[in-house]
Amino acid sequence: MKTWFITGTSTGLGRILTEKLLAQGHTVAATVRKPNALNDLKAQYGDRIWVEKLDVTDTLQIKEVVKKAFADLGQIDVIVNNAGYALFCAAEEASDEQIKQQIDTNITGSVQVIRAALPYLRAQGSGHVLQLSSAGGQTTYPNFSYYHLTKWAIEGYCETLAKEVAPLNIGVTIIEPGAHKTSFATAMVTAPIMDAYDNTPAGDVRRAVEAGSFPIKGDVxxxxxxxxxxxxxxxxxxxxxxxxxAYRDMRAALATRLEALDNQKDVAMASELKD
Known part of the structure; x- marks a missing residue:
């Protein structure tokens, strides 16, 4: 059995992961924004679930909570960066504050949780970081530009991190789910709609989401x-x-990018200094 540290466990995938781990005999350090969100699990599992309030946009609080989790539980085997949400709007529609909040939560929060945990994982000589991304970390959909900004960024960070920490016996896995029936869709943040985007792909996607036209087949x-x-x-x-x-959309995106790169091979090679 392992000990897991998971952010964003009040609802959705984080909650389900916590429940399943506890049912299988693991220990979970669960962070939430609402202190009483996991009272039912605490009553059922007692000391096998450690609960602490955490806002991942507060870097000082992240450091304090991670420190406390390792102090109270000793070794923690798996760090799961699950906390996050989507800003759903055309790029021009978002406010500066909304953009900052999206970045602070999905990028900076994840980075700082990892940075806070790394000294402890190094000291114990092992560990595994699971970073929640999305199919949207490899492909794109209109109306999700700022969500994609955060997921593409965190994937680049984690791919680099994996190379740095592999010699220290610390693994990194980027989790890329497709659409699942969780609270993710209802938790999306929107912005005032601009008429200019009504007859564009952004407007089409907005209407499709509102109508529930997208098939959701992911089994949580x-x-x-x-x-x-x-x-x-x-x-x-x-x-x-x-x-x-997730498989189909990411494969199509990667194939399209590879084809475009190959088509530019002559230009790329011609811009290289000759011996």
Whole structure:
């Protein structure tokens, strides 16, 4: 059995992951924004669930909570950066404050949780970081520009991190789910709609989301179990795509980018200094 530290466990995937881990006999350090959100699990599992309030946009609080978790629980085997949300609007529609909040939560918060945990993982000589990204960390959809900004950024960070910490026996896996029936969609933040984008792909996607036109086939329980399983895979997988839509959309995006790159090979090579 392992000890897991998970952010954003009040609802959605984080809550389901916490429940499944506890049911399987693991210990969970769960962080929440609302102190009483996990009272039912605390009553059921007692000392096997450690709960602390945490706002991942508060770097000082992150350091204090991570320090307390390691002090109280000793070794922590898996760090799960799950806290996050989506800002759903055309790029021009968002306010400066909304953009900052999206970045502070999805990028800076994740980075600072990892940075706070690394000294302890190094000291114990092992550990595994699971970073929640999305299929949207490899592909894009209109009306999600700022969400994609954060997911593409955190994937670049984690891919670099994985190279740095592998010699220290610390693994990093980027989790890339497709669409699942969780609280994610209802928790999306929106902005005032601009008429200029009504007859554009941004408007089309907005209307489709409002109408519930997108098929959602992701099985949350299976996805969460695959996340649990991946910490026992060797070598550690850098990425884990979860859901048929995630696989299809990411593969199509990667193939398109590779084709475009190959088409520019002559230009790229011509701009190189000659011997």
């Amino acid at each position: 329980n299976k996805t969460v179990q695959e996340m649990i399983n991946c910490v026992n895979i060797s070598p550690v997988p850098l990425r884990l795509a979860l859901g048929g839509d």
